[in-house]
Amino acid sequence: MDDATDVLKPISPETVLREIAQSIPEFCRKNMVIIGSLAVGYHYFGSQRTMIVRTKDADCLLSPRVEALSAGVAVTEKLFEENWEFRKDEKWSKPGDVNTPDDELPAVRLHPPNSREWFLELLTVPESPTDRAQRWIRLKTRYGHFGLCSFGFLLLANYEPILTSFGIYIARPEMMALANLLEHPEIRPETMSGLIAGREIKRSNKDLGRVLAIARLEVELDEDALMRWPKLWLDALKKRFPSEWIDLARQIGAGIRALLASEPDLDEALYTCVQGLLASRPPTVDMLRIVGKRLLQDAIEPLEASAEEAGSS
Amino acid sequence: MKQNENSGSKGPGSYIPDEESSTAILEVKKRIPSIRELRDALAQLAGYLTNIRGKQAILLLADPRINTKTILDEYTRLQTAFRPEISERLRILVYREGAFNGRPTDISPHDWKLIEQHVVADSASSTLLPRPDLRSEVFRVILHEWFLGHGRLSSKSIEETVGCNYRTVSAAVEWLGPAVKRHSNRGIELKYFPKDAWAQLLAVSDSARATIRYADMSDQPRSPESLAKRLSHTGRSDVAIGGVLGAKRYYANLDLTGTARLDLSVHCPGMQCDIDFVRQLDPALERIHDRNAPARLVLHFVRRKESLFDRDDRGILWADRVECLLDLQEARLESQALAFAEFLSSRGRSFSG
Numbered sequence: 001m002d003d004a005t006d007v008l009k010p011i012s013p014e015t016v017l018r019e020i021a022q023s024i025p026e027f028c029r030k031n032m033v034i035i036g037s038l039a040v041g042y043h044y045f046g047s048q049r050t051m052i053v054r055t056k057d058a059d060c061l062l063s064p065r066v067e068a069l070s071a072g073v074a075v076t077e078k079l080f081e082e083n084w085e086f087r088k089d090e091k092w093s094k095p096g097d098v099n100t101p102d103d104e105l106p107a108v109r110l111h112p113p114n115s116r117e118w119f120l121e122l123l124t125v126p127e128s129p130t131d132r133a134q135r136w137i138r139l140k141t142r143y144g145h146f147g148l149c150s151f152g153f154l155l156l157a158n159y160e161p162i163l164t165s166f167g168i169y170i171a172r173p174e175m176m177a178l179a180n181l182l183e184h185p186e187i188r189p190e191t192m193s194g195l196i197a198g199r200e201i202k203r204s205n206k207d208l209g210r211v212l213a214i215a216r217l218e219v220e221l222d223e224d225a226l227m228r229w230p231k232l233w234l235d236a237l238k239k240r241f242p243s244e245w246i247d248l249a250r251q252i253g254a255g256i257r258a259l260l261a262s263e264p265d266l267d268e269a270l271y272t273c274v275q276g277l278l279a280s281r282p283p284t285v286d287m288l289r290i291v292g293k294r295l296l297q298d299a300i301e302p303l304e305a306s307a308e309e310a311g312s313s
Numbered sequence: 314m315k316q317n318e319n320s321g322s323k324g325p326g327s328y329i330p331d332e333e334s335s336t337a338i339l340e341v342k343k344r345i346p347s348i349r350e351l352r353d354a355l356a357q358l359a360g361y362l363t364n365i366r367g368k369q370a371i372l373l374l375a376d377p378r379i380n381t382k383t384i385l386d387e388y389t390r391l392q393t394a395f396r397p398e399i400s401e402r403l404r405i406l407v408y409r410e411g412a413f414n415g416r417p418t419d420i421s422p423h424d425w426k427l428i429e430q431h432v433v434a435d436s437a438s439s440t441l442l443p444r445p446d447l448r449s450e451v452f453r454v455i456l457h458e459w460f461l462g463h464g465r466l467s468s469k470s471i472e473e474t475v476g477c478n479y480r481t482v483s484a485a486v487e488w489l490g491p492a493v494k495r496h497s498n499r500g501i502e503l504k505y506f507p508k509d510a511w512a513q514l515l516a517v518s519d520s521a522r523a524t525i526r527y528a529d530m531s532d533q534p535r536s537p538e539s540l541a542k543r544l545s546h547t548g549r550s551d552v553a554i555g556g557v558l559g560a561k562r563y564y565a566n567l568d569l570t571g572t573a574r575l576d577l578s579v580h581c582p583g584m585q586c587d588i589d590f591v592r593q594l595d596p597a598l599e600r601i602h603d604r605n606a607p608a609r610l611v612l613h614f615v616r617r618k619e620s621l622f623d624r625d626d627r628g629i630l631w632a633d634r635v636e637c638l639l640d641l642q643e644a645r646l647e648s649q650a651l652a653f654a655e656f657l658s659s660r661g662r663s664f665s666g
Contacts, residue, residue, distance in 0.1 A: 216533070223539050261334065263423050283532060290531040293596035 010052040011118050013042035019112055020058060020120060021166035023082045024075045029167040031071040033061040035123075035157045037210070037276055039170035043162065044217040044277075054276050057109075058120045061171070062148070063158040068124035072139045072148050075122065076108050080143045084110040087119045095144025102136050105147030125158060126150045129241045153179035159236045173214045174229050175236060180207040181300075182248055184255040187265050197275045201268050208259045209269030212288055213277040215295045226298035233303050249307035253300040260292045330361070330370075332431065337369040337424045341431060345377045348387055355391050355403065362399050371404045371420065373428060381407045381414050408432050442584050445616030446521040447477045449514055451485035453635045455493075456511075457621055459503040459661035460634045468499035476582055476618030506658045518639055519604070522615070525588070526608035531597035534609055537575035540594045544577070545629060547590040551580040553622040555613065555632030556640040560649070562625075563634050564656045569649050576611045576640040578632035580620035588612065613640065 016038055021029060034042070041053030062068040062075070086095055092106035108122040122139075126132060127150070136147035156179040161169035184204040191200050218225045233252075237245035259265050266285060274282040283291070330338035338361065342354055351374070358370040377384060384407055392400040406428065407414040420428070454474050458466055468482045475481070479499070486493050492507035514521065529535070535543075541554050553559075556576025561567050579586060591598055591610065598610055613636060615621075621633040632640075634657055641650035 219533050223533070223535050224542070261427075263426070286530060287532050290597045294531075297593070297596060 010054050011038075013038050013053050014046050016058050016118060017042055017046075017164055017166050017168065017170075020060065021164075021168045023079055023084065023112070024168075025078050026167070028062075028071045028075050028078075030169075031062050031064075031067055032075070033063060033158045033161045033169040033171050035059045035061050035154075035171040035176060040173050040176065040210070040214055040217070040277055042164065042170055043173050044221070046164075052279075054279055056118055058118060059123060060120055061123050061125065061154060061157050063125045065125050065127055065150075068148060069137060069139065072108065072122055072124070072146075073141050076110075076139060076141045076146060077143065079110050079120070080141075083113040084120070085113070086143075087111055095141075095146060097145055100145055102138055102147065105136060105138060105145055107149055108139065108146045122146075122148055123154065124148050124150045125154045126152075129155060129244065153182045155240045156182075156236055159240060172232075173218065174232055177211045177214045177229075178233050178236065178252070180211045181252050181255055184208050185251045186255060187258050187262060196272055199268075199271060201272055202265065204255065205259065205265050205268035206272045208255050209272040210277070211256065212269060212291045212295070213273045215299075216273075216278060216283065216288075216291045219291070219294070224298075226295060227302075229299035230302040230306065233299070234306055246307045246311045249303050250311070252303055253296055256292055256296060256300065260289055260296075266292075332427060334424055334427065336367075336421050337371055338365075339371045339373060339424075339428060339431065341373045341375060342377070343375045345374055345379065348379060348383065351377075351379070351384060351387055352391065355388065355405070358403060359395050359399050362402055369402045369404055369420065369424075371406060371424070371428065373406045373408060373431070375408045375432060377407060377409070381409065385414070440523075440525065440586055440588055442523050442581060442586060442614055442616070443520065444584075445582070446517070447475060447481050447616070448485045448488065449517070449521040450475045450615075450617040451477065451482050452489065452510060452514060454617065454621070455485070455489070455501070455503055456507075457633050457635045459506075460657040462660045465496060465500050465502045468501065471501075474617060474619045474621070503661065506654065506661065515639070515642055518643055522613040522639070524614075524643070525612040526601050526604070526606070527591060527598040527610040527612075528601045528606060529595070529597050529609040530599045531595075533597075535595050535597070537572050537609075540575045540610060541629075543594045544590070547593050549590050550630070551620070552590060553578045553580070553620070553630035553632040553636075555636045556611070556644065557646070557649075559632050559637040560641055560653050562631055563637065564653050566656075567649055567653060569646065574608050574611055574644065576613065576632075576637075576644070578613050578615050578620075578622070578636045580615045580622065582616055582618050586614065611640070611643070613643075 017034060020032070020034070024032065036057070036059040037053050037055045038058050062071045087109040088094070096105045109119050111119045124137070126135065132152050134149060134151040136149055139146040139148050156175045157171040158169075159172065159175050161171050163169055184207055187202060187204045187208075190203050192203055192206060195201075196206065215226060234249070237248055241248055259269060266289065270283070270285050270288050273288065331341045332339040338358075340354060340358055342350070345351055345354070354372055358372055362368070362370050374384060384405070388405045392403065395403065404417055404420065416425075451471055454471055455466065468479055471482050472479060486495070486501055489507050489510050492504055492510065494502045494504050496502065518524070537556070537558060541558060544552060544554070554575070555578045556574065557567070557569055557572035558575065561569075579588065591612075594610065601608065615632075615636065623631045623633065625631065638650060638653055638657065641653060
């Protein structure tokens with residue numbers, strides 16, 4: 001049976017985080033950072049048990065890199081022991097084996113016992129700050145071989161993560177926003193592998209839409225919160241990308257500016273927000289545009305100015 | 314369209330349009346003064362079009378100083394001078410007094426929307442003010458001094474503060490009638506709070522102060538405190554905080570917790586004022602013309618020569634007491650305005666006896 005569908009299921013971030021934390025080996029909890037919409041959802045309305053997030057995957061980042069392999073094996077084996085099930089799709093009907101090439105290994109994507117509502121996926125951070133290509137490392141487990149994927153700016157997702165009461169971490173929303181901004185300096189034509197609520201969506205629009213959703217949720221908590229982001233972003237960039245941070249900071253706003261300038265792309269971003277993180281209080285396209293303008297003014301432009309100043313001195 | 318932030322530096326060979334979309338480039342010229350500048354702008358766009366294919370070039374003339382017929386005649390004449398593949402992609406739009414001269418159907422709806430946004434943004438950044446109401450300014454200065462307990466004033470000092478002549482001061486004093494005691498050597502002194510004149514001022518306060526209102530369009534309105542904090546980042550030394558926040562500075566016992574809007578006084582003795590700082594306060598603010606609609610930000614223009622703004626130890630500028638009192642009444646905070654007026658008048662009364 002193929003488990004892959006395009007349907008984003010309404011799930012409770014708190015329930016998912018608790019289930020993951022309880023199922024993995026205790027000694028691995030310190031290695032696990034939940035990223036993506038579940039982390040965002042837990043951060044902004046995790047305490048509201050009735051609040052749900054529409055998603056289908058729980059992205060779990062294993063770090064530091066030197067411990068990711070051993071933690072990945074331990075987590076995967078423990079989950080299989082706890083009756084988590086391999087998620088089948090068109091490409092993979094079962095885990096890989098010793099004969100499967102590295103770049104054809106399936107990711108660790110596991111459904112919790114007796115549920116097809118969502119699945120856990122394991123990822124790790126890149127080996128070095130300059131390595132931003134998609135890489136796979138082999139996880140050899142008693143239940144088969146899997147690939148542990150790293151890519152892009154995942155190094156930012158484990159920057160000063162927030163410890164949850166379950167003993168696992170969630171990524172800071174502003175760091176996920178920063179990673180997405182850097183990942184998409186333009187609106188690229190590649191679309192998501194599956195449909196989002198029946199609609200084909202460019203990956204850039206989905207990820208940049210996530211940035212706007214985070215900014216809107218952040219402003220809901222504190223109207224001036226975005227003004228604190230430039231310093232947090234600056235510190236993170238300097239620590240994670242010490243030799244590149246100026247160039248990275250200079251390009252941080254390009255993607256959002258392109259999104260705000262393109263009505264069809266902004267509409268796609270809005271659609272993903274309304275289907276996902278902003279489902280409970282959906283904004284209009286004009287309201288989302290204002291979120292983008294505020295983000296530019298409060299967070300992006302000050303960071304760009306810092307980079308320009310550092311670059312010219 | 315993508316707005317080009319660095320469009321201010323345009324040299325030959327390095328032309329950057331003000332905005333660019335996948336279907337068009339837009340060049341905006343504000344208050345263009347002469348045919349020569351119009352020709353230069355069209356020639357620049359024509360040159361640009363020779364290097365790009367499949368895009369229109371739109372020249373938007375906002376409030377040009379030359380008349381529309383002259384502009385369109387020149388445009389038609391120049392079109393014949395360009396190659397057809399250039400002239401058929403070159404468009405000109407004149408925006409004057411809130412309207413375009415026409416609406417070419419071959420400009421895409423998306424580009425139209427962005428052109429309109431540009432025009433709205435431009436009109437929001439600068440505003441042309443009506444002639445100042447100097448009689449009102451004289452009255453407010455006299456009242457301000459009375460609130461401070463300064464008592465007797467010379468006409469000369471009022472003339473210098475307002476930036477007017479003796480006749481204007483004299484006319485205002487005449488209008489205030491028995492509320493003013495005249496001394497020798499053109500000295501004057503307010504005897505009591507002139508309720509009738511105040512009521513008349515309130516009735517025309519909107520026009521006397523050229524009030525402009527803005528509403529929040531974000532569904533996540535910023536508080537007046539947040540807007541005020543952002544004002545301090547704009548570096549404007551001609552904008553002061555008034556309204557409830559200002560009144561509370563002078564009268565801490567004002568019976569009001571929280572406020573829904575920020576009132577700012579903008580010092581502008583001239584006829585044109587740059588109000589671009591509004592966008593810096595919050596891009597969600599949009600100008601509204603309905604007095605009864607809830608406003609998030611309200612600007613009042615102070616037209617006299619001296620602003621009478623007060624800078625505190627933190628460098629924050631505050632509007633004077635009279636402006637704050639007017640703001641409370643304009644916001645229909647009647648009981649608070651009454652209490653504030655009573656508080657302010659007590660000082661004047663104590664001097665007047």
